[in-house]
Amino acid sequence: MSLHEVARALVAPGKGILAADESxxxxxxxxxxxxxxxxxxxxxxxxxxLFTTAGAASNVSGVILFDETIRQSANDGRTLVSxxxxxxxxxxxxxxxxxxxxxxxxxxxxxxxxxxLGARLAEYRELGAKFAKWRAVIDISATIPTQYxxxxxxHALARYAALCQQExxxxxxxxxxxxxxxxxxETCLEVTTRTLHTVFNACFDxxxxxxxxxxKPNMVIPGKLHSGGAAxxxxxxxxxxxxxEETVPAAIPGIVFLSGGQSDTEATANLDAINKRGPHPxxxxxxxxxxxxxxxxxxxxxxxxxxxxGQAAYGKRARLNGAAAEGKYDNSMESAS
Numbered sequence: 001m002s003l004h005e006v007a008r009a010l011v012a013p014g015k016g017i018l019a020a021d022e023s024x025x026x027x028x029x030x031x032x033x034x035x036x037x038x039x040x041x042x043x044x045x046x047x048x049x050l051f052t053t054a055g056a057a058s059n060v061s062g063v064i065l066f067d068e069t070i071r072q073s074a075n076d077g078r079t080l081v082s083x084x085x086x087x088x089x090x091x092x093x094x095x096x097x098x099x100x101x102x103x104x105x106x107x108x109x110x111x112x113x114x115x116x117l118g119a120r121l122a123e124y125r126e127l128g129a130k131f132a133k134w135r136a137v138i139d140i141s142a143t144i145p146t147q148y149x150x151x152x153x154x155h156a157l158a159r160y161a162a163l164c165q166q167e168x169x170x171x172x173x174x175x176x177x178x179x180x181x182x183x184x185x186e187t188c189l190e191v192t193t194r195t196l197h198t199v200f201n202a203c204f205d206x207x208x209x210x211x212x213x214x215x216k217p218n219m220v221i222p223g224k225l226h227s228g229g230a231a232x233x234x235x236x237x238x239x240x241x242x243x244x245e246e247t248v249p250a251a252i253p254g255i256v257f258l259s260g261g262q263s264d265t266e267a268t269a270n271l272d273a274i275n276k277r278g279p280h281p282x283x284x285x286x287x288x289x290x291x292x293x294x295x296x297x298x299x300x301x302x303x304x305x306x307x308x309x310g311q312a313a314y315g316k317r318a319r320l321n322g323a324a325a326e327g328k329y330d331n332s333m334e335s336a337s
Contacts, residue, residue, distance in 0.1 A: 001130070002212070003165060003168065003169075003170050003209065003211075003212030003213075004211050004212050004253075006090065006130050006131060006170045006212075007131075007170050007211065007212050007213060007214055007253045007254065008253050008254070009061060009062075009090060010061045010062045010090060010131065010170070010214060010254065010256070010285075011061070011214065011253060011254030011255075011256065011282075011283035011285045012061055012283075013283075013325070013326055014058075014059060014322040014323070014325055014326050015058075015059055015060065015061035015285065015322060015325065016059070016060065016061060016256060016285040016286035016287060016288070016321055016322065016325055017060070017061060017062045017063065017064060017092070017172075017256055017285070017286065017287040017288075018050065018060050018062070018063045018064070018287075018288070018289075018292055018293075018318075019063075019064045019133075019258075019287050019288060019289035019292075020047055020050060020063050020064060020065060020066070020069065020289070020293070021064040021065055021066045021069075021093070021094035021133065021289070022066060022289065023066065023098065024038070024066075024068070027043060030290075030293075030297060031043075031046075031302065033297070034297055034298065034300070034301050034302055035301065035302065036301065036302025037302075040068070042302060043068065043069075044069075044072045044074075044080075045304065046297075046300065046302075047069055047072075047080060048074045048075070048080065048083070049296070049300060049307050049310050049311060049314075050063075050293070050296065050310075050311075050314055051063065051080055051083050051084055051087075051089075052074070052083060052311070053311040053314050053315050053318075054311070054315070055315055055319075056087075056089075056314065056315050056318045057087040057088050057089050058318075058319075058322065059318040059319055059321065059322030059325075060089055060318050061089065061090060062089060062090035062091070062092050062130075062131060063084055063089055063090075063091060063092060064092045064093065064094055064131075064133050064172075064287070065080070065081075065091060065092060065093050065094070065129070066093075066094055067093070067094075070091065070093055070124065070127050070128070070129065071127065079128075081127065081128035082128075085128065090130045090131065091128045091129055091130060092129055092130065092131040092132060092133060092170075092172070093124045093127075093129040093131075093132050093133070094132070094133050094134075094135075095113060095117060095120060095121065095124070095132045095133065095134060095160070095164075096111045096112070096113040096133075096134040096135055096160070097111075097112045097113035098111070098112060098113075099111050099112070099137050100112055102148075102149055102152065104148075105144075105146055105148055105149055107139060107141060107143075107144050108139065108144055108145060108146065108148075108149040109137045109139070109149075110136075110149075110152055110153060110156070111134065111135060111136050111137070111153065111156055113134070113160075114156060114159055114160065114163075117160065117163050118163050118166070118167065121163060121164060121166075121167040121169055122167055124169070125167055125168060125169055129169060130169065130170065131164075131169060131170035131171070131172060131214075132160075132164050132169050132170070132171055132172065133171075133172040133174055133216065133287075134156070134157060134160040134161075134171065134172070134173070134174060135174040135176055135216075136153035136154075136156065136157055136174065136175045136176065137153075137176055137178065138150065138153065138175060138176065138177045138178065138191065138195055139178050139180065139181070140177065140178065140180075140181050140183045140187060140188070140191055140223065141181060145191060145194075145195070147194075147198075150194060150195055150198040151198060151202075153175065153199075154175070154195075154198040154199045154201070154202035155202050157173050157174075157175060157199055157202065157203075158173075158199070158202035158203045158205065158206040158208055159206060160173075161173055161203060161206070161208045161213055162206045162207065162208050165208065165209055165212055165213070170212055170213060170214065171208075171213050171214075172213070172214045172215075172216045172256065172287065173199065173203070173213060173214070173215050173216065174215075174216035174217070174258065175195050175196065175199050175217060176216075176217070176218050176258055176260060177191050177192045177195055177217075177218045178218075178260070178261075179218065179221050179222070179223055179224055179260050179261045179262075180223060180224060180225075180261070181223035181224070181225055181226075182223050182225040182226050182227065183222065183223040183226060184222055184223075184226055184228065185220060185221060185222040185226075185231050185235065185236070185239055186239075187223075188218075188220050188221055188222060188223070188239070189220045189239050189242070189243055192217065192218065192220055192243050193243050193246060193247055196215075196217065196243070196244075196247035196248060197247050200247065200248070200249060210249055210251040210252050211251050211252075211253060213252060214252065214253065214254050214255070214256055215248060215252050215254075215255045215256070215282075216255075216256050216257070216258055216287050217244075217255065217257065217258070218257070218258060218260045219236055219240045219257055219260070219262075219270055219274070220236060220239035220240040220242075220243050221236050221260070221262070221270075224261065230266075233269045233270045233272070233273035234273055236270050236273065236274075237270065237273035237274040237276070237277050238277075240274055241274060241277055241280070244280075244282070248281075248282065250281040250282070252282055253282065253283060254282055254283040254284075254285060255282045255283070255284050255285070256285045256286055256287035257271060257284070257285070257286055257287065257288075258287060258288070258289075259286075259288045259289065259290060259291035262291060263291070264290075264291045264292070264294050264295060264317055265331075265334060267286070267288060267291035267321075268291070268317075268320050268321050268324045268329055269324070269329065269331065271284065271285075271286055271321065271324040271325065271329075272323070272324035272327055272328075272329035275324065275325060275326060275327035276327040278327060283325075284325065285325040286321050286324070286325060288321065291317070291321075292314065292317050292318065292321065293314065293317075295313035295314070295316070295317055296310045296311070296313040296314035296317070297310070298313070299312070299313040320333055320334070
């Protein structure tokens with residue numbers, strides 16, 4: 001498949017992406033929450049449970065893997081990558097190496113991982129990866145983000161995207177404006193608009209083929225500590241669409257949202273509200289991690305005896321988000337078996 005074909009397949013109608021690319025530290029925190037020790041075998045067992053869920057491929061087009069996971073095999077000896085491919089699910093890989101403080105920019109971060117990235121991408125391609133992900137983190141306070149922070153993170157995202165395409169891998173470009181803090185939805189709109197303008201200017205400068213790329217942004221949403229409380233799905237949809245209409249080129253085939261601190265039901269309802277306002281120049285779908293996995297983790301509890309329960313919980317969230325990706329979700333579906 002060409003870059004353009006892979007990008008379009010990842011945002012096929014009613015389908016989205018499972019982000020199963022948690023770092024060792026992040027998945028340990030999640031396992032701690034269910035009383036499960038984070039060993040290599042338990043991490044493999046958990047991800048094998050997700051990837052072998054019957055019917056999930058009807059709503060999951062691709063899975064973002066961690067470096068450890070793309071090299072692992074299931075109990076029956078098949079690689080986890082081959083299990084996904086057999087179901088028609090496209091394997092992807094997280095390639096950034098996390099964030100570090102940005103020099104001379106208090107409170108701001110830069111994502112590392114460009115050094116040696118071309119060689120790593122070539123290896124991941126041989127291991128089966130057809131797409132990749134790189135996350136930049138943008139925080140909001142009274143003094144940040146600075147344009148300096150936006151510029152250096154946009155440059156890194158665009159350089160990563162160009163290197164991916166050079167190796168025949170579709171880049172997912174993820175500039176996440178965090179929903180921590182007390183900012184309003186209007187402030188989030190302003191910062192997200194500035195961020196995306198900067199990112200796409202950098203992509204143009206570095207000759208990124210946008211038809212063979214996807215955008216993974218935050219929704220435009222107030223901060224968790226905002227005094228006005230949470231916004232309605234309709235308000236979030238209106239602000240988010242307005243932002244993208246002003247910033248995102250129509251050449252991008254799809255926008256796959258991160259859940260960014262929303263609950264699983266909030267992430268589904270907000271995606272549905274955005275799609276109900278269509279048609280749009282882009283496919284609006286999901287690339288959820290915790291918002292797809294939280295019920296499955298809680299049901300599994302690290303025990304092989306609970307695999308069926310974990311798969312049922314994951315399968316349900318995949319179906320509901322698949323419905324939301326087409327604007328066909330209703331809250332009554334949450335109580336249905």
